[in-house]
Amino acid sequence: MNNVQEESLRDQKKNRRRLQILEIARGIIATKGLRSLKVRDVAEAAGCSVGSVYNEFGDFDGVILTVNRETVQALTARLRGVPAEDPVRQLYGLAETYLEFFAEHANLLRSLFEHRMEDDRPYPDDILQMVMDAFALMHPPLVRLLPDADDVKIALLSRTLFSAVHGIISLGLEERMVAVPPQMLRQQIEQFVDAHLAGLGILPVGARKS
């Protein structure tokens, strides 16, 4: 069969509109929060009817989930860009990059972590898996730093450590909680990772100041 997608005019329009809807939805979530996302607003801004949104995404959750999927993809791409030469620096870098990304896209991240499905339908597995994979990015550097440790334990440690960083950042950036003044967050994160690595018997980065 001929897989050289000779895209039909119909498909072109469909794809263009799909991207447009997503861009608009993402913009609304990012600027005004998930709770302000309304089907009619999206449809109007995209210049189509509400029915088309449903045609394309099944239901409104479908739009949200697609945005969330792209959010975690963007996050993963950013995290993968952290240099891996030095494992300790890599861990710092992952935490700080997560902080940067979260600060830039706070509402998108909240949509990813806080959105609940209607009824009790399960969250799509692929998104869960991608989040897990992102949180597992601390695994390789930890393996290098703790070569004698059990791999399963390191996997757990990776998720625990990343979850801890996530907690510090997500609460710290929540202006309503004012848990930590934002300008201090980066420093707090650094000290936190520092102390934790020291507790694991790993040399702090201070010993190798550039």
Place this chain on the structure above:
Amino acid sequence: MNNVQEESLRDQKKNRRRLQILEIARGIIATKGLRSLKVRDVAEAAGCSVGSVYNEFGDFDGVILTVNRETVQALTARLRGVPAEDPVRQLYGLAETYLEFFAEHANLLRSLFEHRMEDDRPYPDDILQMVMDAFALMHPPLVRLLPDADDVKIALLSRTLFSAVHGIISLGLEERMVAVPPQMLRQQIEQFVDAHLAGLGILPVGARKS
């Protein structure tokens, strides 16, 4: 003036109904999640009209916020019950008690941390303050363990550490994320606190095993 509240029949009914509404709303949130909470369901279960719910709480957010307020109060009460003899044990106890409480009332805690107000109205200050106070409960034991440290730094450390524990627990208990197998969470938390305290130069609890 006579403050010996001789409660009128009217006030009795009002208070009884208020408590009833809250109990029903809390039950629905706890069992089916915040998203399943509907005015009409609450009103019907409480045997009154929807108007009465509005009379008592202003709007529906008022019901949710009142439940959230009581949740953080209950949490604080539980955390205050952690023995304070030994500061290290106290820190462990706070983390484990938070885990217990979160596991028992996961949906109520999620309502507390994830609920967004309509429009952009601010979250009530008193609730924020109570959450902050709860997260500051690690302050006293940390002061005892780090007597030479700056008090402001310890305050930040307290919130950072508690936020980290919160992150580990909230993601770990999120079945949809399956970040950490629940039965291992307690152990993970223990190891986490352990490593972090060690990193701060504090003797691990192993050195003082009972």
Place this chain on the structure above:
DNA sequence: ATTCTTCTTGAACATTGTTCATTTTCGAGC
């Protein structure tokens, strides 16, 4: 050009938060 398939539309419907004129209930003064 005709037909067939598919997509689009938007009005209608369903659900749910909110309001408010009316009715009911309670308490105070007689």
Place this chain on the structure above:
DNA sequence: GCTCGAAAATGAACAATGTTCAAGAAGAAT
């Protein structure tokens, strides 16, 4: 006890928003 005014309760109506679907439009196939 009765009456009256204040306060509360009511629930129908309204508003906002997610969802469906019959009818029409647009593109593809012949």
